[in-house]
Amino acid sequence: MQSPTLIAGGNRVALPASRGAVCLICAWRSRRWHAWFPVSSADEWKFTMAVQRRGNVKTADTSIIEKKIKRGIAQRQASSYRGYTALVLALVGTCALLIWLWSIWTNDIMDTMVSRGEILTQPRVFVVQCSEDYQKYKQFPGCTPTKCGRAVSDSVVTTDEAQILRRIAERGLELGGSDGGASILDLHSGALSMGKKFVNIYRYFSNQIRDIFTEEDFELYRAVRGRIQRVIAETFGLDSSKLYLTKPTFFSRINSTRAKTTHDEYWHPHIDKVTYGSFDYTSLLYLTDYGLDFGGGRFIFMDPNSNRTVEPRAGRVSFFSSGSENLHRVEKVAWGTRYAITVSFTCDPDYAIADPSLP
Numbered sequence: 001m002q003s004p005t006l007i008a009g010g011n012r013v014a015l016p017a018s019r020g021a022v023c024l025i026c027a028w029r030s031r032r033w034h035a036w037f038p039v040s041s042a043d044e045w046k047f048t049m050a051v052q053r054r055g056n057v058k059t060a061d062t063s064i065i066e067k068k069i070k071r072g073i074a075q076r077q078a079s080s081y082r083g084y085t086a087l088v089l090a091l092v093g094t095c096a097l098l099i100w101l102w103s104i105w106t107n108d109i110m111d112t113m114v115s116r117g118e119i120l121t122q123p124r125v126f127v128v129q130c131s132e133d134y135q136k137y138k139q140f141p142g143c144t145p146t147k148c149g150r151a152v153s154d155s156v157v158t159t160d161e162a163q164i165l166r167r168i169a170e171r172g173l174e175l176g177g178s179d180g181g182a183s184i185l186d187l188h189s190g191a192l193s194m195g196k197k198f199v200n201i202y203r204y205f206s207n208q209i210r211d212i213f214t215e216e217d218f219e220l221y222r223a224v225r226g227r228i229q230r231v232i233a234e235t236f237g238l239d240s241s242k243l244y245l246t247k248p249t250f251f252s253r254i255n256s257t258r259a260k261t262t263h264d265e266y267w268h269p270h271i272d273k274v275t276y277g278s279f280d281y282t283s284l285l286y287l288t289d290y291g292l293d294f295g296g297g298r299f300i301f302m303d304p305n306s307n308r309t310v311e312p313r314a315g316r317v318s319f320f321s322s323g324s325e326n327l328h329r330v331e332k333v334a335w336g337t338r339y340a341i342t343v344s345f346t347c348d349p350d351y352a353i354a355d356p357s358l359p
């Protein structure tokens with residue numbers, strides 16, 4: 001359909017028929033032009049042909065313009081698509097950068113030092129430079145850490161022994177237990193978590209204590225302590241007789257119950273030498289399995305650029321020099337129950353304690 005302007009508008013640019021209404025005045029002028037200049041039928045034919053030719057020219061113009069308009073729209077669409085893609089990429093990039101910065105800031109990059117599934121027949125040892133912490137204390141040649149580091153072994157304590165020790169922990173901790181997620185039982189002092197406090201099991205359960213623990217339980221505890229002491233001495237090149245058991249040394253039971261007091265907040269990063277003073281070497285004997293008995297609860301060495309985790313496994317012993325070269329924390333337990341024993345050693349005979357025994 002032709003635009004009304006094409007017939008008499010002369011120089012006017014044709015418009016698509018749908019826009020004809022805009023140029024109604026042109027159509028009106030074309031009718032007036034006919035009225036003013038009457039033409040013969042031959043002239044009329046020539047005129048019609050001319051108009052048709054002009055009309056064809058104008059139609060070509062129209063399609064060029066339409067093409068240009070379409071091309072413009074397509075270009076605009078393409079450029080807006082490119083803009084949208086760039087925006088999405090920028091957002092994704094920003095998110096990735098923020099996650100990376102956050103993980104560095106929270107030091108949450110995890111390297112597994114020993115996984116639960118591995119079984120280490122020999123200690124896996126990582127040497128780290130000793131901190132200056134030990135210089136603030138009396139020095140004991142042949143014992144005070146000069147070679148520092150951390151090690152893990154699965155060949156010091158058998159899984160059967162770990163199971164017996166776990167039963168001891170269960171029986172003892174059943175007598176009390178913290179209202180929050182972390183309970184301890186110290187067989188040396190007799191300290192047992194109870195509600196929001198501690199009680200002394202040897203006093204509190206004095207008549208029943210021999211129904212709860214046996215001599216064999218304490219013998220096993222002593223034997224295991226001796227083996228751990230020897231592996232620490234061998235690994236760090238010490239004279240084993242110069243190492244002494246120190247306090248606190250305790251069973252721990254951790255579950256996902258919300259903390260009720262600060263005693264339940266086991267997950268804070270800490271340095272054992274700073275927290276406990278007398279510690280020179282810390283050892284941890286795990287009595288349950290990460291991923292099977294509980295989730296979360298991995299032990300984490302917090303190094304300047306990464307975290308190195310030890311996944312607990314029943315019978316696994318992890319030991320390390322207690323200074324700030326071994327800053328560490330325990331990941332929050334997400335489900336299940338985690339049992340472990342912290343067995344600590346000192347080089348200072350003044351802080352030595354005897355093995356526990358049944359009263």
Ligand SMILES: O=C(O)CCC(=O)C(=O)O
Pocket residue numbers: 252272284299328329330340342
């Ligand atoms: O249970 C653990 O894995 C670590 C406990 C600990 O850091 C500590 O007793 O000082």
Ligand SMILES: [Fe+2]
Pocket residue numbers: 270271272282328
């Ligand atoms: Fe610790």
